[in-house]
Amino acid sequence: MKKDSLISGNIGKALLLFVLPLIAGSLIQQLYTTVDAVIVGQFTGKIGLAAIDSVHTLFKFPLNFMNGLATGATIMISRYFGAKDKEGLHCAVRTALLLAGILGIVCAVAGVIFSPWLLDIMSVPEEVRAGSLIYCRIYFGGIWAMILYNMMAGVLRAFGDSKNPLYVLVVCSVVNIVADLMMVGLLHTGVGGAAAATVLSQIVSVVLTMHFLRTSDFLEEKIGIRTMRICKEHMGMMLNKGFPLALQSMLFPIANSIVQASVNTMGTDSIAAWGICDKLDLLIWLIADSMGPVLTTYTAQNLGAGKTKRVKKGALIGTGLSVIAVGIISLVLYFGSGLIGPLFIDQKDVPTLIPLVVRYMQMMAPFFVFYAVAEALSGACCGLGETLVPMITTLLTICLFRVVCILLVLPSFKTMECIPLFAQAFKAGIAQAAGPVLPGVGRRRIHRVGQFCRVEHPQRHPQCPAGLPHKGFVPVGGGAAQAVVHMAG
Numbered sequence: 317m318k319k320d321s322l323i324s325g326n327i328g329k330a331l332l333l334f335v336l337p338l339i340a341g342s343l344i345q346q347l348y349t350t351v352d353a354v355i356v357g358q359f360t361g362k363i364g365l366a367a368i369d370s371v372h373t374l375f376k377f378p379l380n381f382m383n384g385l386a387t388g389a390t391i392m393i394s395r396y397f398g399a400k401d402k403e404g405l406h407c408a409v410r411t412a413l414l415l416a417g418i419l420g421i422v423c424a425v426a427g428v429i430f431s432p433w434l435l436d437i438m439s440v441p442e443e444v445r446a447g448s449l450i451y452c453r454i455y456f457g458g459i460w461a462m463i464l465y466n467m468m469a470g471v472l473r474a475f476g477d478s479k480n481p482l483y484v485l486v487v488c489s490v491v492n493i494v495a496d497l498m499m500v501g502l503l504h505t506g507v508g509g510a511a512a513a514t515v516l517s518q519i520v521s522v523v524l525t526m527h528f529l530r531t532s533d534f535l536e537e538k539i540g541i542r543t544m545r546i547c548k549e550h551m552g553m554m555l556n557k558g559f560p561l562a563l564q565s566m567l568f569p570i571a572n573s574i575v576q577a578s579v580n581t582m583g584t585d586s587i588a589a590w591g592i593c594d595k596l597d598l599l600i601w602l603i604a605d606s607m608g609p610v611l612t613t614y615t616a617q618n619l620g621a622g623k624t625k626r627v628k629k630g631a632l633i634g635t636g637l638s639v640i641a642v643g644i645i646s647l648v649l650y651f652g653s654g655l656i657g658p659l660f661i662d663q664k665d666v667p668t669l670i671p672l673v674v675r676y677m678q679m680m681a682p683f684f685v686f687y688a689v690a691e692a693l694s695g696a697c698c699g700l701g702e703t704l705v706p707m708i709t710t711l712l713t714i715c716l717f718r719v720v721c722i723l724l725v726l727p728s729f730k731t732m733e734c735i736p737l738f739a740q741a742f743k744a745g746i747a748q749a750a751g752p753v754l755p756g757v758g759r760r761r762i763h764r765v766g767q768f769c770r771v772e773h774p775q776r777h778p779q780c781p782a783g784l785p786h787k788g789f790v791p792v793g794g795g796a797a798q799a800v801v802h803m804a805g
Contacts, residue, residue, distance in 0.1 A: 367447030388558020398620025416467035420460030427456025458515025492517035589672035608695030615699025
């Protein structure tokens with residue numbers, strides 16, 4: 317195996333080199349979604365655009381759920397990678413990829429079959445229903461590729477490789493745009509062509525990412541269809557860590573849909589101004605949301621390598637980097653939203669919308685740094701193997717608390733200012749202030765006796781301290797037989 321910068325060398329440099337490709341990749345994904353919408357809107361008109369927009373949130377639920385499971389796999393694989401446990405690493409990778417493939421096919425078949433019923437749930441208007449159904453069925457038919465790519469990209473990130481997934485996204489973005497122009501623009505295949513272009517680009521991403529995995533120096537045994545198998549122990553570990561994260565990932569679109577529904581009751585100007593705010597603070601969410609997975613991988617790798625001091629130091633440095641970046645952007649948005657906002661709208665709408673944008677952004681901007689802290693520390697906590705507490709925190713604060721507050725307060729005051737206050741201030745400031753306690757939970761659940769054990773084992777090891785709750789670890793091996801770490805379940 318190559319020397320991995322995440323478990324050696326300068327911590328700040330390693331984290332920056334890891335997170336920057338993730339941020340760039342997220343920006344590219346946003347860009348190609350935007351370009352996709354522009355092409356469809358130009359060649360199919362508002363009917364085609366409405367057919368896509370009316371159902372696009374449907375795909376977030378299975379994709380977000382599977383992304384949570386992929387994060388669970390990343391935690392497990394990062395541990396084995398940091399511990400240099402080759403056998404466990406290969407078995408974990410094969411289990412993760414095969415499980416992703418199976419679940420991807422299940423999602424695809426279910427999505428194609430139940431698409432008409434899903435359209436009924438979404439109350440899709442009759443005039444766009446035919447286009448929406450075609451788009452849904454083609455998109456769901458290829459969703460297996462998206463799920464498999466996300467899992468394979470998670471495996472690469474578990475190795476500390478965030479550059480190759482970025483290269484794949486760049487290539488796939490170009491493929492998607494070119495395919496869109498050919499199918500929608502030249503062949504006039506409508507929204508079905510747009511869906512087919514997206515599926516084609518995702519299949520290309522699977523092929524390219526599999527190539528990077530097969531040629532990786534981190535895997536001595538080549539990955540192939542014939543070598544795929546599921547190890548029950550590893551599957552249980554992945555589901556145990558990933559399921560809470562999967563549920564957590566699904567909570568966001570649910571809560572955001574409710575918040576957006578509240579915004580929709582406040583009039584066109586408020587809807588438009590809120591939409592501009594979403595565009596302005598996009599970079600903040602990309603940075604904060606990228607640092608969480610980075611610290612998850614970093615923490616899990618160093619935990620596997622037994623570098624406990626480096627784990628703590630990395631969590632502090634990563635959090636600091638995220639706070640600095642988000643803090644600078646927050647200041648720019650607080651003082652400059654009135655100058656940047658007009659770039660997103662027609663000049664005739666500036667006098668009406670920009671004062672609203674400035675008002676909403678100045679209410680939200682001071683609290684963004686708290687969200688950055690919470691996301692970073694939650695990521696570190698997940699890397700420790702503690703995924704249930706972040707899920708509960710998200711459920712109670714980000715989702716339940718802010719949604720309930722909006723639904724209770726808004727009917728009484730009937731003012732738009734209630735929404736940014738509770739949607740962001742409580743989410744990022746008060747509610748998410750619980751974030752800093754998460755690593756403390758993880759620390760209390762780690763009983764250090766010596767070095768961290770390299771391989772999880774379902775049976776209590778004889779050297780595990782008596783009376784402690786068990787989630788068994790075996791010793792590192794060799795001369796480390798007396799150095800055992802016991803982690804509470």
